[in-house]
Amino acid sequence: MHFGHAAARLFITQPALSQQIRNLEKRLGVDLFERTSRTVALTSAGRALLPDVKAAVEAMARLRRAADAQGRHLSGQLRVGTIGAEAAMPHTRAVLQALRRQHPRLEIQILSLNFAAHLAALYRQEADVVFLRPPVPDDIELHHLATEPRVACLPSSDPLAALPRLALAQLNGYPVVDVPPQIPRVWWNFWAVDPRPDGTPVRYGPIAADMEALLHTVAQGEAMSFLPAAARDFFRRPGVSYIDVDGLPPCTSALAWVAQNRDNPVVAAVRQAARSLPQDHARP
The missing domain is CATH 3.40.190.10 (Periplasmic binding protein-like II)
Known part of the structure; x- marks a missing residue:
């Protein structure tokens, strides 16, 4: 019996394996191995407990296989x-x-x-x-x-909607669609770009509780908003235009x-x- 070979099979160091065995012997209250400077052998207690140890190892292996299978088949x-x-x-x-x-x-x-x-x-x-x-x-x-980038969502009737690109400062003073008060402001402040980089205060317009209400508010010319660039594909609506904005951080x-x-x-x-x-x- 060679602790060095056993430790290598377990991918741990020999001192670590020896310490674990000593801890186990202390918990069980018996010596499991006879150690000399040249040999290591099972004691009579170690031989008596060996079948139970093998059974415990096999049971743990079955438990791990069952846990892996359960993880793969979560219901x-x-x-x-x-x-x-x-x-x-x-x-x-x-x-x-x-x-x-x-x-x-x-x-x-x-x-x-x-x-x-x-x-x-x-x-x-x-x-x-x-x-x-x-x-x-x-x-x-x-x-x-x-x-992805963010874009300005403007009424199609607004003169700025005809431009290919905007500077963020060009939208200063435009009312921005607001959201219900129970929504965390950390979320909507980002989407309203509040505060603005130049310190201009944001003026808020009507409240919208969902995307369709927001788009309707914009189409009616009551306010503007900032949305992900994907809105161009997913939220095409009559009266609503999307314009790229320089200086607007992505989302x-x-x-x-x-x-x-x-x-x-x-x-x-x-x-x-x-x-x-x-x-x-x-x-x-």
């Missing part, structure tokens, strides 16, 4: 919230496709959420995860998925969950699916 329901066009975005579809491959028995329910509900659903545990656009409060964790898409729920099995499964995919899909 139950995953409630996935989305806001705006996030359900249709390529990165969202890629995460959910990977999740279905990894856990074919998992039922995935898609929830379309408005501005107020997309964060509230996480806090109220009505959604396990949400595909959204940061920023978010500190108690919500994120996995970054993609980056990101992310998978979000409440920090205290990160180890929930279904949350962990979708997090793993997201981590298995390339990050930072940039949209031109």
Whole structure:
């Protein structure tokens, strides 16, 4: 019997293995090995306990195999919230496709959420995860998925809507669509570009609780907004124009969950699916 060979098979050092054996002997209250300067052999107690040790090792191996199989075949329901066009975005579809491959028995329910509900659903545990656009409060964790520019969303009747590009300062003084007061301001301040880089105060217009209300407000000429560049494809509406803006920082898409729920099995499964995919899909 050679501790060095045994340690190598276990991918640990010989001193570490020797220490673990001494700890086990102390807990059991018996010597398991007779040690000399040249040999190591089982004691009578070690030989007597050997069948039980083998059985315990085999049971642990079965337990690990069963746990692996359970992880591969997770069942139950995953409630996935989305806001705006996030359900249709390529990165969202890629995460959910990977999740279905990894856990074919998992039922995935898609929830379309408005501005107020997309964060509230996480806090109220009505959604396990949400595909959204940061920023978010500190108690919500994120996995970054993609980056893209933001654009100005203006009434088509506005003279600026005819220009190919705008400087952010050209939009100073334009009223910006606001959101209901229960929505965290950290989120909407980013989307309203409040504060402006030059210190100009933002003037707010009518309140909109969801994307359709926001687009209607813009089309009526009551206010403007800033949206992801993907809005050009997903939110084409009469009376609404999208214009590139110089000096406007980009936005990101992310998978979000409440920090205290990160180890929930279904949350962990979708997090793993997201981590298995390339990050930072940039949209031109």
